[in-house]
Amino acid sequence: MDVSGASRLGQALQGARLSEPRTVRPSRVLPPDLLDALRNGPFETALDSALRASGLSLERIRHRLAERGVQISVTTLSYWRRGRSRPERPHSRQAVRLLEELLGVPTDGLVSLLGPRRPRGRWVNRDAAVLKTERLWREFESLPDLLAELDSTDDGLLRVAAHDHYELDARGAGARLTTRLTLKAARDGVDRCVVVLHGEDPDTALPEFADVRNARLGRLRSDNSVPLTVAELFLDRTLSEGGTTLIEYTLRFPETGRRAEECGRGFLSPALLYTLEVAFHPDAVPVRCWRSHRAAAVWRSVSAEPVWISAAGRAHTVFENPGPGFQSLHWEWH
Known part of the structure; x- marks a missing residue:
């Protein structure tokens, strides 16, 4: 259409189709703007709201991810936050799941907003x-x-x-x-x-x-x-x-x-x-x-x-x- x-x-x-975030016990009361972003997306808006609500810097987030064995640069986190790029690879999606835990977001709250992985290659396959x-x-x-x-x-x-x-x-x-x-x-x-x-x-x-x-x-x-x-x-x-x-x-x-x-x-x-x-x-x-x-x-x-x-x-x-x-x-x- x-x-x-x-x-x-x-x-x-x-x-x-966009899958709904599953609500699993949040570890804290989430602010209304973050709840709204998790319900309606897009991913970058929800991530930005979660980062602001956490009060953590991107450098601190990078350090905590590294402690869990996931190496993500501050630049990449900034790009995700601003919508300039998306977490597509398995390594990146693993980082998003850890971000949910670090930021106190319900399980799958951010991952579900990513939708299915975008196929690589020619645009004709991007359906x-x-x-x-x-x-x-x-x-x-x-x-x-x-x-x-x-x-x-x-x-x-x-x-x-x-x-x-x-x-x-x-x-x-x-x-x-x-x-x-x-x-x-x-x-x-x-x-x-x-x-x-x-x-x-x-x-x-x-x-x-x-x-x-x-x-x-x-x-x-x-x-x-x-x-x-x-x-x-x-x-x-x-x-x-x-x-x-x-x-x-x-x-x-x-x-x-x-x-x-x-x-x-x-x-x-x-x-x-x-x-x-x-x-x-x-x-x-x-x-x-x-x-x-x-x-x-x-x-x-x-x-x-x-x-x-x-x-x-x-x-x-x-x-x-x-x-x-x-x-x-x-x-x-x-």
């Missing part, structure tokens, strides 16, 4: 599922029912790459979104792509499909109280496992929409590349812009980096190997 988005747009969906739709869209209770009306919660497509080009009007509201997706079939007999569109204002109509290429528009199901719409796009041909296709669609937004403050896309399993462009109108250019990542559609960001807005009023960012979670651009008006 795919979800394209701004605060009022949708975000990309793919079927996946491990790591996040459930319900976690990514935890605030939208009607979404499972809308998906069920289309007879599927998994369209069988992996998002290899995505490119979103979002245009705003002179009021700062969304005008058009053009999306290009590179898709790969995870099984035989895949014949459609499922798209979810989310709007933040129930009083404003959702965007409409103005153009679809290499596919045709099928059924639409909506919950106007959110508002939320699920659409199916039938592919030009049925794909066998490993088969690829490219599709493109353009969404046109109503002229009554309110000012947008975000545009982005969510991923449930790893992709190769996500490129996001935003074109502001010359009469409505924000004062600053930044990129961020968060674990769910309605959730706090776990990282933020400034993004340059050009003299022409354009901003863009490239996310390499995105997912799971939401990657987005945010901006602030005068």
Whole structure:
């Protein structure tokens, strides 16, 4: 499934699974932010919260791991904490289990957030599922029912790459979104792509499909109280496992929409590349812009980096190997 988005747009969906942390007697009362991070992830947020709650320095952690026979550098611990790398090798995962003990985290509290090991090698083999739709869209209770009306919660497509080009009007509201997706079939007999569109204002109509290429528009199901719409796009041909296709669609937004403050896309399993462009109108250019990542559609960001807005009023960012979670651009008006 795919979800394209701004605060009022949708975000990309793919079927996946994340195991729940097992609660084994914690050795101490954990602070609320750490408990929340252990429940919802991602791994780097939970590790950072556990380290801060422990009061231990990375050097002290390194020393205690070494006493247990596990050699992990301070740099590696810092990279794990900031999400720049993940514990993948058996040696590294052994260190994470010791970290749970040293930091007073319930058994498997951190390990379970890592999900299955990522296969090594070409991206075509990176189809491990790591996040459930319900976690990514935890605030939208009607979404499972809308998906069920289309007879599927998994369209069988992996998002290899995505490119979103979002245009705003002179009021700062969304005008058009053009999306290009590179898709790969995870099984035989895949014949459609499922798209979810989310709007933040129930009083404003959702965007409409103005153009679809290499596919045709099928059924639409909506919950106007959110508002939320699920659409199916039938592919030009049925794909066998490993088969690829490219599709493109353009969404046109109503002229009554309110000012947008975000545009982005969510991923449930790893992709190769996500490129996001935003074109502001010359009469409505924000004062600053930044990129961020968060674990769910309605959730706090776990990282933020400034993004340059050009003299022409354009901003863009490239996310390499995105997912799971939401990657987005945010901006602030005068």
